[in-house]
Amino acid sequence: DAMVIQNPRYQVTQFGKPVTLSCSQTLNHNVMYWYQQKSSQAPKLLFHYYDKDFNNEADTPDNFQSRRPNTSFCFLDIRSPGLGDAAMYLCATSSNAGETQYFGPGTRLLVL
Amino acid sequence: SQQGEEDPQALSIQEGENATMNCSYKTSINNLQWYRQNSGRGLVHLILIRSNEREKHSGRLRVTLDTSKKSSSLLITASRAADTASYFCATEDNFGNEKLTFGTGTRLTIIP
Numbered sequence: 001d002a003m004v005i006q007n008p009r010y011q012v013t014q015f016g017k018p019v020t021l022s023c024s025q026t027l028n029h030n031v032m033y034w035y036q037q038k039s040s041q042a043p044k045l046l047f048h049y050y051d052k053d054f055n056n057e058a059d060t061p062d063n064f065q066s067r068r069p070n071t072s073f074c075f076l077d078i079r080s081p082g083l084g085d086a087a088m089y090l091c092a093t094s095s096n097a098g099e100t101q102y103f104g105p106g107t108r109l110l111v112l
Numbered sequence: 113s114q115q116g117e118e119d120p121q122a123l124s125i126q127e128g129e130n131a132t133m134n135c136s137y138k139t140s141i142n143n144l145q146w147y148r149q150n151s152g153r154g155l156v157h158l159i160l161i162r163s164n165e166r167e168k169h170s171g172r173l174r175v176t177l178d179t180s181k182k183s184s185s186l187l188i189t190a191s192r193a194a195d196t197a198s199y200f201c202a203t204e205d206n207f208g209n210e211k212l213t214f215g216t217g218t219r220l221t222i223i224p
Contacts, residue, residue: 004154031210042200042214043155050210090154097210098142101202103154 003027006091006104013081014112021076021107023091031097032074034066035090037106043090049074050097078109086111117216118201124221131188133218135201136181142204144177145212146186149198158186158199163206191222 005024013019023032030051035043047056049068063085065077078085088108092101119134135144143162147155161168161177161184168175174187188195198219202212 006154033211040217040219042216045211045213048211055210088152092155098204098212100145100157100160101147101155101212102157103147105154106152108152 004091004093004102004104006089006107008107009105010108010110012110012112013078015082016080019078019081019109021078021089021091021109023074023076023104024072025093025102026072027093027095027102028071029093029095029102030071031094032068033092033094033101034064034074034076035092036085037088037090046076081109081111083111085109118199118218120218121216122219122221124223125191127191127193127222127224129191131191131195131220131222133186133199133220135184135186135215137184137201137203137213137215138182139203139205139207141179142206144175144184145202145204146173146175146184147200147202147214149200149217151197155200188220191220193222193224196220196222 007022033048034046037043046060063079067075088106090106091104094101117136145160146158149155159170159175161175172189177184198217200217201215
């Protein structure tokens with residue numbers, strides 16, 4: 001089945017230690033999104049790629065970076081995680097901007 | 113910034129009853145979407161309604177859209193325990209931003 005896959009499902013890192021979260025899709029969608037979601041809050045968009053074009057949200061901290069080496073894969077790099085970065089990170093895809101988004105199961109990040 | 117505000121924030125009903133959730137937004141939109149999120153999981157797309165549509169049905173779901181009031185409602189009929197989840201509305205504005213903005217969500221609990 002076509003799907004959005006996120007690895008790992010749970011990630012524990014230390015304060016200040018770089019961490020990379022990965023997302024892959026078999027839907028061949030043009031657009032990939034990264035969201036941060038904290039407990040009982042709405043998902044907050046960090047950035048998205050429309051094909052190879054990177055779009056950063058104005059309030060996304062510089063600590064967060066992303067790479068999309070090909071259509072199928074997208075990575076979220078957190079260069080120096082702080083305690084406030086502990087959250088669920090959701091990857092999503094859509095065939096076109098603004099259309100239905102298909103979400104992965106998320107990676108829950110814990111920062112010690 | 114949050115585009116949508118949802119009401120109520122939390123709702124508990126008996127199994128078999130109908131559940132209604134409301135979403136208000138601020139800007140002109142191309143479409144409005146509803147998503148469900150089970151605890152600790154990714155979001156699942158439920159229904160998309162375009163700005164020129166007023167009502168849409170999918171199984172036990174009924175969505176209405178009133179662009180003059182900038183509001184939408186999601187009705188779940190004959191609720192089941194499996195409907196327990198958080199429900200989010202999300203809007204695509206017509207400013208060409210290529211993204212969805214999520215509301216604050218309604219936590220629905222179905223009591224068996």
